[in-house]
Amino acid sequence: MKKLINTVMLSIALISGVQAQNKDKSKMEKISPTSFTTFKVSNKVDLYRVSFLNQYQMEVVGHLFIPKDFNQQEKHPAIIVGHPMGAVKEQSGDVYASTLADRGFVTLAIDLSFWGESAGKPINAVLPDVYSEDFIAAVDFLGTRSFVDRENIGIIGVCGSGSFVVSAAKIDPRLKAIATVSMYDMGSVNRNGLNKSQSLEQRKQALAAAAEQRYSDFLGGAPNWGNYLPEKLPADADTIRKEFYDFYRTKRGIHIPKGRTLMETQNRTNTAEVKFMNFYPFNDIETISPRPMLFITGSRAHSREFSLDAYERAAQPKELVIIPNAGHVDLYDRTDLIPFDKLEAFFRKNLK
Numbered sequence: 001m002k003k004l005i006n007t008v009m010l011s012i013a014l015i016s017g018v019q020a021q022n023k024d025k026s027k028m029e030k031i032s033p034t035s036f037t038t039f040k041v042s043n044k045v046d047l048y049r050v051s052f053l054n055q056y057q058m059e060v061v062g063h064l065f066i067p068k069d070f071n072q073q074e075k076h077p078a079i080i081v082g083h084p085m086g087a088v089k090e091q092s093g094d095v096y097a098s099t100l101a102d103r104g105f106v107t108l109a110i111d112l113s114f115w116g117e118s119a120g121k122p123i124n125a126v127l128p129d130v131y132s133e134d135f136i137a138a139v140d141f142l143g144t145r146s147f148v149d150r151e152n153i154g155i156i157g158v159c160g161s162g163s164f165v166v167s168a169a170k171i172d173p174r175l176k177a178i179a180t181v182s183m184y185d186m187g188s189v190n191r192n193g194l195n196k197s198q199s200l201e202q203r204k205q206a207l208a209a210a211a212e213q214r215y216s217d218f219l220g221g222a223p224n225w226g227n228y229l230p231e232k233l234p235a236d237a238d239t240i241r242k243e244f245y246d247f248y249r250t251k252r253g254i255h256i257p258k259g260r261t262l263m264e265t266q267n268r269t270n271t272a273e274v275k276f277m278n279f280y281p282f283n284d285i286e287t288i289s290p291r292p293m294l295f296i297t298g299s300r301a302h303s304r305e306f307s308l309d310a311y312e313r314a315a316q317p318k319e320l321v322i323i324p325n326a327g328h329v330d331l332y333d334r335t336d337l338i339p340f341d342k343l344e345a346f347f348r349k350n351l352k
Contacts, residue, residue, distance in 0.1 A: 025053055026050065026052035026053075028050045029048060030047070030048050033047050038094065039098055040098065042098070045101045049061070055137065058113050060138065062089060062109055064108050067104055072146070073146075075146075075147060075148060075149040076105070076148060077106070077152040077351035078106040078149070078154070079108070080107075080142070080153065080165075081093045081094075082155070082157040085184060087248070088255055089110060090116075090255040091247070093110070095338075099338075103344050106148055108138055108142060112134050113125075113133075128163075128164060132164050132165075132168040135155060135164065135168040139153055153174060153175060154176055154177035155168070155175050155177070156181065157179075158180075159181075159182050159183065160186045162184065163186050163281040170285065177292050179293070179295075179296065179347075180307065182303055182331045187278070187280050188282075190277050191203055203277070206274060209224075210271045213271050224269055225268075226269065229249060229263075231262055243302075247329045247332055289315035295311045295314075295320045296331065296339060298326030300325060300326060301326065301328040302327070
């Protein structure tokens with residue numbers, strides 16, 4: 001009888017293993033970087049287009065970078081990279097991923113759900129919890145690759161993704177080292193504006209307008225796109241709008257995913273945007289300790305307040321790096337300003 005029970009248990013284990021493998025619908029295809037214009041890949045790195053499912057069964061698409069001299073029979077540390085809010089992986093995310101791969105790391109830059117090549121309808125929807133799930137699913141993907149050391153996976157969030165990776169790290173201890181660059185707290189900026197410039201009354205007006213718009217949406221009306229970055233820059237644009245326009249609407253950083261318009265690579269509807277007001281990524285940030293955190297911002301960045309706030313709230317070990325004469329968008333792609341030496345040292349120390 002005991003032998004029969006053991007045989008049954010072994011059969012169940014084997015079946016469970018097969019089912020788990022069958023559920024892994026990830027894909028990995030080697031591609032050439034020649035068709036991309038917003039980042040460069042050295043000839044020492046191989047580039048793969050990968051896809052995998054998050055726990056909502058939504059396909060997440062990314063670019064996986066692997067140094068050519070790696071022995072893929074061995075396990076290596078890996079770093080996940082998140083793009084700025086409203087961007088796609090080709091805009092800044094791939095800059096970080098490709099450069100750190102050139103320095104010897106396995107890296108993965110992903111498109112958040114509802115953006116770029118990743119799944120999700122309607123496009124450009126705002127669901128911070130799903131964004132965090134995408135990063136956690138990226139850990140699932142990397143941690144089940146034979147060449148990745150699942151005990152040594154780190155993450156970088158640029159701009160809005162900084163707040164999403166903090167949110168993910170609070171509930172996923174598998175993220176062993178967390179870095180943010182030019183971080184935006186997407187909850188705070190929508191509730192309060194930059195530097196607390198938005199009053200409670202203005203917040204309520206935005207909520208009321210979005211609530212009224214939902215009737216039109218429900219009846220099939222045209223969505224109310226917040227055309228913050230049109231194809232042509234308005235003459236009265238403020239300096240921050242000009243800063244974003246110089247990246248997203250010029251050859252410097254323009255990238256339009258297949259099937260999307262230029263406007264749809266950055267703008268969001270007002271009914272989507274207000275959902276950020278329920279997003280509080282820095283609450284309980286101290287619970288990430290003792291895992292290390294690195295906050296990078298520019299001395300001229302209009303978003304500095306968010307990195308300073310997160311650093312103040314986080315527990316040790318933590319570090320704040322302020323790059324002299326760097327603005328917010330400068331740290332998207334200006335490789336002469338991005339502190340890659342610091343990032344490399346941070347991950348080499350904490351991903352062993």
